[in-house]
Amino acid sequence: MYEVFGSRGSRAIRVLWMLEEIGVPYSHVAAKPRSPEALANNPSGKVPSMRDGDVVLTDSAAILTYLADKHGAFTHPAGTPERGLQDCLLHQVLDEIDSTLWMAARHSFVLPEERRVPAVKDTLKWEYDRNIARISDRLAGPFLMGETMTVPDIVLTHCLGWADRAGFERSGDALEAYRARMEARDAFQKVVTLP
Numbered sequence: 001m002y003e004v005f006g007s008r009g010s011r012a013i014r015v016l017w018m019l020e021e022i023g024v025p026y027s028h029v030a031a032k033p034r035s036p037e038a039l040a041n042n043p044s045g046k047v048p049s050m051r052d053g054d055v056v057l058t059d060s061a062a063i064l065t066y067l068a069d070k071h072g073a074f075t076h077p078a079g080t081p082e083r084g085l086q087d088c089l090l091h092q093v094l095d096e097i098d099s100t101l102w103m104a105a106r107h108s109f110v111l112p113e114e115r116r117v118p119a120v121k122d123t124l125k126w127e128y129d130r131n132i133a134r135i136s137d138r139l140a141g142p143f144l145m146g147e148t149m150t151v152p153d154i155v156l157t158h159c160l161g162w163a164d165r166a167g168f169e170r171s172g173d174a175l176e177a178y179r180a181r182m183e184a185r186d187a188f189q190k191v192v193t194l195p
Helices: 012-022 036-041 060-071 081-110 120-138 151-165 173-183 186-191
Strands: 002-005 026-029 049-052 055-058
Touching (some): 002 036, 055 060, 060 151, 120 173, 173 186
């Protein structure tokens, strides 16, 4: 059984959501960053981490890709053009959306107060607006890749909620409707009730 470490309020929600979508058993430890449980699985103290037997995986995108490949779900087969496009989308979301939100979080509450530069958040919001418009243009149907839900959909949906909670501008009608559809999924609704 998989064991997931990380609070629902962190990127661990991505992993928990994927596990619910796949329908496999798991246990969940709502570990906070740098807690003893987090440090026991990742020397940086970051969450999420996931234990699969004797192996501990870190980084939500890596864990999602591992689970997708292992269970043949929410992914296209490795070595296909569709998988190449899926990986392009995943990296675009990580590079252009997730990293912008993470930098804003760092300058809001993660970094020591004397290292924060609050003024950078205006630039990050501008960058987010520009980048999210490009993502919106790629929306090919009910999911990013058309009719098939893939790993990038889980990451993007989490980022859209994160941006909303962080006070970033709404992402436009198409992505707001997309987010509402994604968050209405039974697996997502189950995860948001976890501790």
